[in-house]
Each structure stands twice: as structure tokens, then as C-alpha cells.
Amino acid sequence: xxxxxxxxxxxxxxxxxxxxxxxxxxxxxxxxxxxxxxxxxxxxxxxxxxxxxxxxxxxxxxxxxxxxxxxxxxxxxxxxxxxxxxxxxxxxxxxxxxxxxxxxxxxxxxxxxxxxxxxxxxxxxxxxxxxxxxxxxxxxxxxxxxxxxxxx
Numbered sequence: 001x002x003x004x005x006x007x008x009x010x011x012x013x014x015x016x017x018x019x020x021x022x023x024x025x026x027x028x029x030x031x032x033x034x035x036x037x038x039x040x041x042x043x044x045x046x047x048x049x050x051x052x053x054x055x056x057x058x059x060x061x062x063x064x065x066x067x068x069x070x071x072x073x074x075x076x077x078x079x080x081x082x083x084x085x086x087x088x089x090x091x092x093x094x095x096x097x098x099x100x101x102x103x104x105x106x107x108x109x110x111x112x113x114x115x116x117x118x119x120x121x122x123x124x125x126x127x128x129x130x131x132x133x134x135x136x137x138x139x140x141x142x143x144x145x146x147x148x149x150x151x152x
Contacts, residue, residue, distance in 0.1 A: 001101060002026065003093075004050035007034060009079075010086065017090035023097070026050060038065050043072035051104060052076040053115075055089065060112055060135055070141045075109040078135065081117045088124050092117045096130040103132045111137040 005015045007028040015027040028034070032041045045052055052069075057078045059065045069076050077100070079089050093100070096115060103113065112135045118128040 001104060002048070002050050004028070004045040004048075004052045006052060006054040006056065008055050009053060009089070013086045014090050017087060018093060021094050023094070025053075038068045042068045042074050046072040046074035046109065051100075053079060053093065055079045055081075057114065066112070066136070066141065069112055070110045070138055073110045075104060075107070076112045077115045077132070078112060080114050081121070084117065084121065088117070088121065091124050092130045095124065095127050096132070099129050099132055107134065107137075109138075110141075111135075 001024075003018070003023065003025040005018075005025055005027050009015070009027075011027045011029040015025045018025045026045075028036075028041065031044070042052070052074055054076060055078070057080060059069065059076070059078065068074075079092070081089070081092070084092075092115070095118075100115070107113070114133050114135050115130055116133070117124055117130045124130075
């Protein structure tokens with residue numbers, strides 16, 4: 001399993017913490033320009049089978065960005081608690097890897113899922129895993145689009 005860290009997670013700290021723990025993660029800037037639009041990099045990341053990691057939970061409310069996820073057949077995990085320190089976000093991913101692997105194995109892209117940190121946040125330092133909840137998949141996205149007159 002390989003991950004893609006979007007530009008909001010930076011090029012060095014977040015990916016570096018995961019890499020030092022044996023996780024394969026591709027930083028946005030290693031493959032794309034910093035300002036590359038989502039419609040450009042999402043299909044490429046998805047075609048390579050990379051699980052997209054992003055702290056941008058607003059993507060689920062942005063119709064253009066959500067369409068980019070769905071139409072590129074991407075698997076995306078939104079890191080809830082994006083205001084947390086980079087080290088805590090990375091540690092939560094590391095602590096939750098087994099849960100992530102199970103979720104990814106049981107889920108068919110495209111989808112956006114939320115990766116929650118444990119509560120209280122101090123449990124991250126204790127190695128407590130977070131949790132994952134499916135936010136939206138293709139079927140529910142398509143149903144919501146049809147309700148406003150969209151036809152694929």
C-alpha cells in the first residue's frame with residue numbers, strides 16, 4: 001500500500017515521519033507543481049493506486065474537488081484534526097495503519113473517508129489507533145448529483 005500526501009501536508013515533515021517508519025508515501029511536490037490543480041494530480045495518483053492523504057475535509061463540500069475524487073476513481077482519507085501538529089497527524093496514520101489496511105481492502109474506490117484521531121489527542125502519543133468512517137462513495141455521490149439534475 002502506497003500513500004500520496006497532498007500539498008497541505010508539506011513536502012518534508014509529514015512524509016518524512018511516515019517514511020522513517022517504513023511507509024511508502026509520495027509527497028505532492030515530488031511529482032507535481034505546488035499549484036497543480038486537483039483535476040491534474042488526482043487522476044494520476046489514483047491511476048498509480050496511491051491512497052490520497054489530505055487534511056482538507058472541506059473537499060467533501062466543494063463540488064468540483066469532490067467530482068475530481070470521484071471521476072478519477074481515487075481513494076482519499078481526510079485526516080480529521082488537520083489543525084493538529086504535523087507530528088501528531090503522522091503518528092495517528094502510523095498508529096492506525098492496520099485499520100487503514102483493513103478499510104482499504106474492504107472498500108472499492110472512489111471514496112472519501114475520514115481518518116479520526118483517538119480521543120483525547122494525548123492517546124496518539126500512547127500509540128492508540130484512530131478510526132475510519134466512510135464519508136462518501138461513488139453511489140452516494142452520484143445519487144446526490146442526480147437529485148440536483150446531474151446526469152453522468
